[in-house]
Amino acid sequence: xxxxxxxxxxxxxxxxxxxxxxxxxxxxxxxxxxxxxxxxxxxxxxxxxxxxxxxxxxxxxxxxxxxxxxxxxxxxxxxxxxxxxxxxxxxxxxxxxxxxx
Amino acid sequence: xxxxxxxxxxxxxxxxxxxxxxxxxxxxxxxxxxxxxxxxxxxxxxxxxxxxxxxxxxxxxxxxxxxxxxxxxxxxxxxxxxxxxxxxxxxxxxxxxxxxxxxxxxxxxxxxxxxxxxxxxxxxxxxxxxxxxxxxxxxxxxxxxxxxxxxxxxxxxxxxxxxxxxxxxxxxxxxxxxxxxxxxxxxxxxxxxxxxxxxxxxxxxxxxxxxxxxxxxxxxxxxxxxxxxxxxxxxxxxxxxxxxxxxxxxxxxxxxxxxxxxxxxxxxxxxxxxxxxxxxxxxxxxxxxxxxxxxxxxxxxxxxxxxxxxxxxxxxxxxxxxxxxxxxxxxxxxxxxxxxxxxxxxxxxxxxxxxxxxxxxxxxxxxxxxxxxxxxxxxxxxxxxxxxxxxxxxxxxxxxxxxxxxxxxxxxxxxxxxxxxxxxxxxxxxxxxxxxxxxxxxxxxxxxxxxxxxxxxxxxxxxxxxxxxxxxxxxxxxxxxxxxxxxxxxxxxxxxxxxxxxxxxxxxxxxxxxxxxxxxxxxxxxxxxxxxxxxxxxxxxxxxxxxxxxxxxxxxxxxxxxxxxx
Numbered sequence: 220x221x222x223x224x225x226x227x228x229x230x231x232x233x234x235x236x237x238x239x240x241x242x243x244x245x246x247x248x249x250x251x252x253x254x255x256x257x258x259x260x261x262x263x264x265x266x267x268x269x270x271x272x273x274x275x276x277x278x279x280x281x282x283x284x285x286x287x288x289x290x291x292x293x294x295x296x297x298x299x300x301x302x303x304x305x306x307x308x309x310x311x312x313x314x315x316x317x318x319x320x
Numbered sequence: 321x322x323x324x325x326x327x328x329x330x331x332x333x334x335x336x337x338x339x340x341x342x343x344x345x346x347x348x349x350x351x352x353x354x355x356x357x358x359x360x361x362x363x364x365x366x367x368x369x370x371x372x373x374x375x376x377x378x379x380x381x382x383x384x385x386x387x388x389x390x391x392x393x394x395x396x397x398x399x400x401x402x403x404x405x406x407x408x409x410x411x412x413x414x415x416x417x418x419x420x421x422x423x424x425x426x427x428x429x430x431x432x433x434x435x436x437x438x439x440x441x442x443x444x445x446x447x448x449x450x451x452x453x454x455x456x457x458x459x460x461x462x463x464x465x466x467x468x469x470x471x472x473x474x475x476x477x478x479x480x481x482x483x484x485x486x487x488x489x490x491x492x493x494x495x496x497x498x499x500x501x502x503x504x505x506x507x508x509x510x511x512x513x514x515x516x517x518x519x520x521x522x523x524x525x526x527x528x529x530x531x532x533x534x535x536x537x538x539x540x541x542x543x544x545x546x547x548x549x550x551x552x553x554x555x556x557x558x559x560x561x562x563x564x565x566x567x568x569x570x571x572x573x574x575x576x577x578x579x580x581x582x583x584x585x586x587x588x589x590x591x592x593x594x595x596x597x598x599x600x601x602x603x604x605x606x607x608x609x610x611x612x613x614x615x616x617x618x619x620x621x622x623x624x625x626x627x628x629x630x631x632x633x634x635x636x637x638x639x640x641x642x643x644x645x646x647x648x649x650x651x652x653x654x655x656x657x658x659x660x661x662x663x664x665x666x667x668x669x670x671x672x673x674x675x676x677x678x679x680x681x682x683x684x685x686x687x688x689x690x691x692x693x694x695x696x697x698x699x700x701x702x703x704x705x706x707x708x709x710x711x712x713x714x715x716x717x718x719x720x721x722x723x724x725x726x727x728x729x730x731x732x733x734x735x736x737x738x739x740x741x742x743x744x745x746x747x748x749x750x751x752x753x754x755x756x757x758x759x760x761x762x763x764x765x766x767x768x769x770x771x772x773x774x775x776x777x778x779x780x781x782x783x784x785x786x787x788x789x790x791x792x793x794x795x796x797x798x799x800x801x802x803x804x805x806x807x808x809x810x811x812x813x814x815x816x817x818x819x820x821x822x823x824x825x826x827x828x829x830x831x832x833x834x835x836x837x838x839x840x841x842x843x844x845x846x847x848x849x850x851x852x853x854x855x856x857x858x859x860x861x862x863x864x865x866x867x868x869x870x871x872x873x874x875x876x877x878x879x880x881x882x883x884x885x886x
Contacts, residue, residue: 275519283564
């Protein structure tokens with residue numbers, strides 16, 4: 220999986236595809252760090268449009284991202300979650316700590 | 321580099337070694353093949369520059385001997401060849417030579433070749449260093465795994481997991497499991513079962529679940545509620561694990577004496593209650609975040625309660641089971657699991673699931689740890705324990721003067737009642753004094769019932785009648801929590817004493833509260849067997865366990881004498 224980054228105004232979007240698991244760890248961290256370091260980006264969206272599978276280490280990466288985004292004073296939302304992804308997020312009750320749209 | 325120069329012609333030998341030294345290398349010399357092998361053995365040079373035709377041992381023969389002795393480490397051998405030796409040269413290179421240079425020696429070419437070998441030697445050294453490091457890492461990782469596996473086995477304690485009510489199955493995806501199953505009984509004989517799934521697999525996943533076992537076992541043993549255990553486990557996990565690490569947890573409390581099951585589900589697949597007919601009677605969906613994500617103060621640790629009707633089975637599993645894929649990539653699925661359970665007799669369900677999953681996987685390895693728990697409830701056995709024992713407890717005739725061997729009393733005010741979990745706290749003391757298992761669980765039950773009555777009905781003024789209405793239990797618990805949080809006045813006094821009457825050892829328990837009291841006579845007369853429903857069982861239970869139970873004053877002071885089975 221190679222995540223891509225799109226920046227529109229003050230919104231940075233990380234578009235993921237395929238399986239989001241530990242193998243995506245390094246690329247995901249790199250693109251997120253680029254967005255966090257960019258002062259013009261105020262909101263980061265993680266776009267699950269093309270993700271068909273998500274595992275528990277991906278949830279861990281999201282938690283880490285949330286922590287870093289918080290430190291950088293930006294906001295974060297998870298968007299375009301398809302059914303399988305939504306299910307995993309629901310079981311983990313991530314709706315309680317993440318904005319999911 | 322240290323270079324071994326071998327030639328039987330003194331002039332050539334001198335010429336080449338001087339040149340090599342001029343390039344900044346160290347030259348050592350030998351005058352025939354046999355001497356070359358000896359010198360190599362003694363000096364271990366990095367490279368050998370060797371004539372082919374020599375007395376005693378020829379160049380190619382010496383090269384083979386040197387290569388054989390060098391083994392794993394690479395020693396380049398460069399032949400210095402005269403005209404007409406081409407045929408033997410090809411053979412020599414095939415058998416271990418690395419390169420050649422023609423006589424008369426072109427020193428520009430020799431210099432270039434030495435440089436090239438220097439680079440390759442450096443690369444070779446690096447590769448060897450790295451592969452040694454890798455092998456070292458591997459050994460160390462294996463050793464760490466071995467230690468953690470041992471640790472896990474000790475902490476999970478399979479012996480303790482044995483319980484007639486419980487069936488379980490756990491197969492790790494790697495040699496270490498990130499899934500954890502633990503089970504233990506409280507002093508009141510409730511069965512607590514923990515199923516946890518740490519993120520990832522292998523060593524780090526196993527480390528994630530380790531902090532859970534100790535609070536689980538030690539607090540269950542003391543009779544803490546599962547909310548208290550969750551609080552402690554979340555504290556531990558947050559203390560120990562870094563951000564981004566968390567543990568999905570299901571904690572189940574099966575209390576057959578009160579006919580109810582409490583489940584707290586944080587991030588695990590839904591726990592299902594399966595009736596005798598195989599259908600789902602109730603399901604506990606994940607309604608909480610996994611442990612380790614939010615601070616304990618922000619957590620809701622109240623479990624969801626369900627009252628049992630008839631015999632049934634609580635089924636809990638980790639997602640590794642339903643996500644196990646067959647060679648075509650198709651997941652085992654929740655539907656298949658519960659269809660299977662529905663059409664199989666209760667006792668055969670575990671075996672059936674294992675077999676069908678094996679058929680489904682068809683030799684394919686499962687990528688995540690698989691665990692499955694089936695806890696059976698409402699079996700016709702320990703529930704009737706206290707009733708069957710009724711007549712064995714002789715009514716106690718109290719002499720007028722009694723000198724206790726020891727006394728332990730305390731009074732809890734409003735603020736203590738709000739946050740101290742009194743009974744488990746007192747049980748640590750009781751355990752030290754009585755030190756006998758069967759009596760401990762009786763005393764736990766008696767203390768729990770009397771304390772809950774004093775607090776709920778005496779201090780908080782709650783009416784048990786609420787429980788009989790539809791949704792009554794829910795309403796009762798909400799009201800109880802509200803009144804407790806607003807409590808500003810009131811107290812509960814507990815007085816324990818150990819004494820001997822006619823050679824028998826008794827525990828005298830007095831519980832007094834600040835309430836207005838109640839008429840206990842009708843409750844005391846109720847037979848436990850008939851005290852059905854959701855209220856009134858408590859006092860009947862205490863009475864059946866004790867030699868004597870009576871109330872004093874307006875009914876806000878209860879005395880219970882329990883004969884300790886020594």
